[in-house]
Structures are given as C-alpha cells and as structure tokens.
Amino acid sequence: xxxxxxxxxxxxxFIMSSCKKEEEAAPKSLYDRxxxxxxxxxxxxxFITNVAADPNMVRTFTPLLQEVQKxxxxxxxxxxNNLIDQIGQASGGPQKYTGKDMVxxxxxxxxxxxxxxxxxxxxxxxxxxxxxPATEQNELLGVLGGLxxxxxxx
Amino acid sequence: MKKxxxxxAKISLxxxxxLFIALVVYANLEPAPMHAHVKxxxxxxxxxxxxxxxxxxxxxxxxxxxxxxxxxxxxxPTSELxxxxxxxxxxxxxxxNSFVGKYTEKSVSKASFAGIEASGPQCPVPLSYIMAFExxxxxxxxx
Numbered sequence: 001x002x003x004x005x006x007x008x009x010x011x012x013x014f015i016m017s018s019c020k021k022e023e024e025a026a027p028k029s030l031y032d033r034x035x036x037x038x039x040x041x042x043x044x045x046x047f048i049t050n051v052a053a054d055p056n057m058v059r060t061f062t063p064l065l066q067e068v069q070k071x072x073x074x075x076x077x078x079x080x081n082n083l084i085d086q087i088g089q090a091s092g093g094p095q096k097y098t099g100k101d102m103v104x105x106x107x108x109x110x111x112x113x114x115x116x117x118x119x120x121x122x123x124x125x126x127x128x129x130x131x132x133p134a135t136e137q138n139e140l141l142g143v144l145g146g147l148x149x150x151x152x153x154x
Numbered sequence: 155m156k157k158x159x160x161x162x163a164k165i166s167l168x169x170x171x172x173l174f175i176a177l178v179v180y181a182n183l184e185p186a187p188m189h190a191h192v193k194x195x196x197x198x199x200x201x202x203x204x205x206x207x208x209x210x211x212x213x214x215x216x217x218x219x220x221x222x223x224x225x226x227x228x229x230x231p232t233s234e235l236x237x238x239x240x241x242x243x244x245x246x247x248x249x250x251n252s253f254v255g256k257y258t259e260k261s262v263s264k265a266s267f268a269g270i271e272a273s274g275p276q277c278p279v280p281l282s283y284i285m286a287f288e289x290x291x292x293x294x295x296x297x
Contacts, residue, residue, distance in 0.1 A: 037188045045195060045226035045239045052199050052237035053230035058267065065267040068197050074282040076197055081189040088188055095188045126226075 030139050031093030034132065037084065040093070043126050044083045048076070050122035057122070060115055090143040102150035109154060116152050120145070181294035190292040195225055195239045198247035199265040202258055205234040217257055221250060235265055 034040055051057045052065060064075040078099075088095030099105065120141065127137050208214070211229040218227040218236070223244025228237050238250050255262040277284070 037192065041189075041192045042225065046228070048197070049226045049228040049237040049239055052197065053228040053233055053235040055230075055233040055235075062267055062271070065199065065265075068199065069264060069267060072282060073194070073196050074280070074285045077194055077285055078281055080195065081187075084189040084192060085187055093188070098187065 029092035030136060031088060031091040033136050034091055034140070037088060037093065037095070039130065040087050040091075041080075041084050043130055043132070044080055044087065046126035046129050047083070047123050048080060050125050051119065054118055054122055056115055056118035060109060060111060060119075087140070087144075091140060102147050103154055106151050106154040111152050111154065113152060116148060177291075178294050181291045182297055185297040186292045186295040190295075193241055193243075196242040196247065197237060197239045198250050199235055199237045200251050200254055200262050201265045202234050202236055202254060203261045203263075205229070205231050205236075205258070205260065208258070214254075214258060218250070218254065221245065221253060224250065236262075 031040075034043075051061060052068075058065065064079060067073075067075050082097065082099040085095040085097040085099070089097045123144070124137065124141070127140070132140075205211070208231055211231050214236070215227050215229040218224060218229070218238055221240075223241040224238055225241060226239045228235075230236075236254055238254075240246075240250060251262055251264075
C-alpha cells in the first residue's frame with residue numbers, strides 16, 4: 001500500500017513538474033515583451049511628439065495640429081487611444097482596436113510613400129528612444145508595415 | 155393642474171431612470187478598453203527661432219523630458235519645432251513653453267499651422283462630443 005502511494009506521489013510530482021516546464025517554455029507575446037500598456041503608451045506619446053515636430057507630417061496631421069494649438073485635445077486623444085489599441089492588438093495584447101478601418105480612415109488624404117516612410121521613421125525613433133530591441137521592432141514594424149497598402153494613395 | 159404636474163414629474167423621472175439604466179447596460183456590454191486606464195495627455199508645439207543652428211538638440215530634449223508631468227518630447231532642429239506631451243494635472247503648456255525659452259535662450263512662439271488645408275474624412279459631429287460620450291460610457295463601466 002505504502003509502495004503504491006509513493007509511486008503515485010512520484011508520478012504526480014513528475015506530471016506537475018513537466019506541466020510547469022511547458023508553461024515556462026510558452027513564448028511571451030510581443031505585447032508582453034514590449035512591456036504592456038504603460039510601455040506602449042509611452043512609445044505612442046513619443047511617436048506623437050515626433051510626428052508633430054516632423055515637417056513631412058504637417059500636411060497629414062494638419063487638423064490635429066490646428067486643434068491642439070487652439071487648446072482642443074479631442075483629436076489628439078482619439079489618435080492616441082487608437083494607436084494604443086491598434087499597437088496593443090497587433091502585438092497580441094488585450095486591447096481591441098475599435099477605430100475606423102485603415103482605408104476609410106485615410107480616404108482622400110492621398111498619403112505619399114515619402115509621408116508613410118517618414119511616419120515609420122518617427123515610430124522607429126520612438127522605439128529607439130525606449131531601447132526596444134531590434135527583434136521586437138522588426139516584429140512590430142512587420143505587422144504595421146502590412147497596412148501600407150491600405151494607407152498610401154487613398 | 156397639480157395632478158398633471160405630478161404626472162409629468164413622474165414620467166420624466168421614470169424616463170431618466172430608464173435612460174440611465176440603458177446607458178449603464180450599454181457601458182457594461184464589454185469591458186472598457188485598455189486606453190481607458192491610461193491618463194489623458196495634452197500637447198504643446200512651439201517654434202524656436204534659431205534652433206537650426208543648435209548642436210545640442212538632444213540635451214534640450216532630455217532637459218524638457220525631465221520636467222514633472224512631461225510624458226514625451228521631440229526637438230526637431232530642421233523644422234525648429236519643439237513638441238511636448240504632458241499630463242495636464244501636473245503641468246501646463248505655459249510652464250513648458252517658458253522653460254523652453256529660458257533653457258534655449260531663444261525666441262519661442264506658438265507654432266502656427268494655419269493656412270494648410272485639411273485633407274481626409276472630416277466627421278460632421280465634433281469629435282469632442284464623441285470623446286465626452288466615450289468618457290461617460292467608461293465612467294459607468296464596472297467590468
């Protein structure tokens with residue numbers, strides 16, 4: 001009886017430890033590796049200031065910049081919320097992007113390749129500011145780069 | 155007359171209660187998004203005359219970033235623009251702009267984006283109304 005109890009206990013310990021190993025081995029999502037919502041919001045804030053000071057971005061962000069200068073932060077808040085949700089969702093976080101689809105949001109803006117590339121450079125500069133490693137940067141840019149066709153030339 | 159007034163008051167009260175309950179139910183249909191838990195920000199963008207000639211844009215940027223309440227800052231010598239996002243509960247645009255002027259020892263003015271035609275879809279409903287409704291919705295969300 002004692003022997004049977006001992007062997008069952010050993011088997012249970014073995015099974016539990018193997019489950020733990022499997023849990024540990026599960027790869028972390030890009031969202032977790034980026035640092036969650038607080039890190040993403042910090043990167044988004046840096047990205048927004050980069051864009052606001054970028055001469056190539058003035059045409060695209062004119063309504064937002066004009067309203068910010070008048071003291072109206074509604075567009076700024078909407079853009080920031082959408083970016084946090086979009087990056088959060090794209091990186092596997094719990095956020096759900098509820099804004100317009102990319103084609104509708106950029107309809108009539110006629111965004112050029114130069115403007116899109118400047119936007120990407122502003123994002124890369126923001127990621128660099130927070131020392132986001134190259135692997136995570138490439139993963140994120142890969143996801144967002146896939147939206148280029150829906151943004152440029154609409 | 156008095157009865158009519160009481161009836162009107164009762165109907166109004168019930169309507170408001172019903173509307174409030176409907177709003178609470180609507181707000182709790184799904185959990186509030188993560189951005190609802192992030193503190194809101196404000197932004198200031200200033201033009202600093204003579205910034206093109208500066209060689210210490212990085213140090214200006216890090217000095218501004220150290221100010222209390224500042225969440226991000228960019229100093230762009232090419233456009234001579236300095237943009238700063240901040241927590242409006244901790245600081246304000248005037249304090250930041252004044253610091254930029256003092257630290258850079260240059261003339262600082264509010265950047266102007268007037269005269270540039272806006273492109274893209276423009277919502278007929280002012281965005282501030284939509285954002286106010288969203289704030290109310292998240293305030294009533296208990297999930």
